Amino acid sequence: MIELHNVKKSYGDNTVLKNINLKVNDGEVVVIIGPSGSGKSTLLRQMNLLEQPTSGDVRVDGQIVSGKVKPEIVRKTHEKIGMVFQKFNLFPHYTVLENITHAPKKVRHLDKEDAEKLALHLLGQIGLIDKKDSYPASLSGGQQQRIAIIRALAMQPEVLLFDEPTSALDPEMVEEVLKVMKDLAKSGMTMVVVTHEMGFAKQVGDRVLFVDDGQILEEDTPEEIFSHAKEARTRSFISKILYT
């Protein structure tokens, strides 16, 4: 599905990712954990080419999509790989329905009726049909994030990336968002999730990667990494997130 080969990323002198090799398989749920500033977001943003690698390459379904490729290939990659952000990033000048239908109409060229049918179906699944004509600013963080998730889903992506989707939420709203994500994972969606929600990782994660200082220091199943991590740095990080 997505492969990173020897990916390095620097901003000026600051090397943020050092030689990352990673393969995300179809139907897999990969969880990424690691300290602040270790490069988790940067790693995620390489996968859908919001950032280009400084060297190395990114492949999607076997095809190289990074580096000097046509802009259309980058755009197609964006279309295949959806993303959910920490700060939701709903479009404030569009209603909930327009937020969800805009890209399907403009990019997938669905007609208005089909796009709205799809949007209402997805809104039904998260129980927010009655908010279809509201503007994002009038919704709670949890509602906005759930809508951001189905906005990405409406493009029928092959993979969904999540960058700390619950860390900007009030505690009481975290569960409603995690529930949507767990349901998605169970439905077979391929997902890469940066999160420190251990319950989520344990319930639906296939693999957990511990990123430290721009490298994947360790990867294992959730059970192994949370209870018997091999690296001392992983263990010390996990004990920190357990007790905060």
Place this chain on the structure above:
Amino acid sequence: MFENYSFLARYWSLFVKGVETTIELAVISIVFGLILGIILALMKRAKNWVIAILAKMYIGFIRDTPLLVQIYIVYIGLPIVTGMDIPDFMTGVVALTFYSAAYIAEIIRSGIESLPTGQSEAALSLGMSKRKVMTDIILPQAFKNILPALGNQFIGNVKDSSLVSVLGIADLMFAAQTVRGSTALGLQPMIVAALLYLVITWLLNIILSHIERRLKSSDRVA
């Protein structure tokens, strides 16, 4: 100062005509200035550095030279460049458009840059092309944020248009000068002109703040 306004009885139609011309100049130049301003703002943000520098130089030139000089450059240069006889009104419109476009470009650029980058990233990640991201997501939001600044620019165009009277365009300023010449009155025609400029900008301010209020009351952003 408060007497000798009887000239108005004879010359009022000149002032009315002048007000019309002033408003026409301001409206036409703000519309074209907005179009050229958007183009300049996008050029300045272009990845291609030649394009970016051209826009930067243009904006710098306009902002750092006097409008009166620019008016003469357009007045003399436009017929040479186009090889055509340009009506004075057109010259005035072109000069004011070139002038305000530089300021509008900077207003638009700040409007675009004040938006969180998450907006364009979210739109890109949905597979939208860069052009669609700009036209559908970025510009509409930026435009709403900069409406007050654009309104001020519009009022600026009304006032700055007085300078094109040097070309013999019969705007409000020109009306005042004409009356001054033919009545031997010094101050009074200018005071009438100043009051009329005040009325125009005052009305514009009312209209603009009304539009702003309406946008705010339907405000979709928290």
